[in-house]
Every structure is written in structure tokens, then in C-alpha cells.
Amino acid sequence: MISKNESHKHLRRTYFLAVVITILLGLASRKFSHFLFSFLAENAGDALWAMMVYFGLRFIFLKKSMLTAFFFSFLFSFSIEFSQLYQEDWINEVRGTLLGALILGKGFLTVDLIRYTTGIVIAFSLDNLTFIKKQKNI
Numbered sequence: 001m002i003s004k005n006e007s008h009k010h011l012r013r014t015y016f017l018a019v020v021i022t023i024l025l026g027l028a029s030r031k032f033s034h035f036l037f038s039f040l041a042e043n044a045g046d047a048l049w050a051m052m053v054y055f056g057l058r059f060i061f062l063k064k065s066m067l068t069a070f071f072f073s074f075l076f077s078f079s080i081e082f083s084q085l086y087q088e089d090w091i092n093e094v095r096g097t098l099l100g101a102l103i104l105g106k107g108f109l110t111v112d113l114i115r116y117t118t119g120i121v122i123a124f125s126l127d128n129l130t131f132i133k134k135q136k137n138i
Contacts, residue, residue, distance in 0.1 A: 008062055015059035022052040022123075043115050049102075050077050050119030058127065066131070070124045077116040084108040 026048035033041035054073040061069060083091075085108045094100040105112070 012059060012062055015055050015062070018055040018123075019052055019059060022048050022055060026052065043118075046112050046115035047119035047122065050116035051123040053077055054120050054123035054127070066124060066127055069127075070120065073120045073123075074117070077120065078113060080104060081108060081112050081116065 026045050029036065029041070029044040029048060036044065050073065053076055054069055057069040057072055057076070058066070061072075080103070084105050091104070095104050095106050
């Protein structure tokens, strides 16, 4: 029988791996966008970014519920998007760096909210499906 502590360690590794894979897929979706259907090339990066946020929150707040991560993923992602309405020199300099652009974005787009919603729902669904599958195997 696996102890609760071992189970948490396994889950934490799983979420960390999900974050890394999602980041790699997101970077690949930008670098190799010319190989993707135009719809995927235009939308996958933001959806994957939001999925990474969800998995990252699950990694950090492992003992909280999936719904908590779901809610805070929306809060974080939408806050970042709405923060792009704030255009001052100092924050635009941060956004001008590669890391700043990847985290903060560059300009507000309403469609990004739809992309984030899609990514969070997909991540939450995958998480929920794996959880249900694990429960059936116990």
C-alpha cells in the first residue's frame, strides 16, 4: 500500500512533468507554427499557456481541490490579460524581454480570454479524467 506522502510525491512529480511538457508544446507551437493548421498555429500557444498555469497551480497547491486550481487559473490568466491594458514605459520594457513577453504578453486581446478558457477547461478535464481513472483502479 502506498502511503499518503508517497502518493503526494508522485502527484507532484506528475504535475511538474505536465508543466514541462506543456511548456515544450507551447514553445514548439510557436517555433513550428508553419507546420500546423492555421487555426492551431494562432490559438494553441495561449491555450497551452493557460494549461501550464493550471498544472503549475496543481503542483504548488497539491492539497487543494481541482476546483480551486480551476478558479485560480482563471483569476491568474485573466488578470495577466487585463493587465495588458496598463501601458507604462517600465512595464512595456519588461514585456519587451522574451521572458516578460511569455509571462505578461504584449497587448490585450479579447480572443485570448477564449483561448485561456479553452486551455484551462482542457487541463481541468484531463486532470479530472485521470483522477477518476485512478479512483476506479483502487
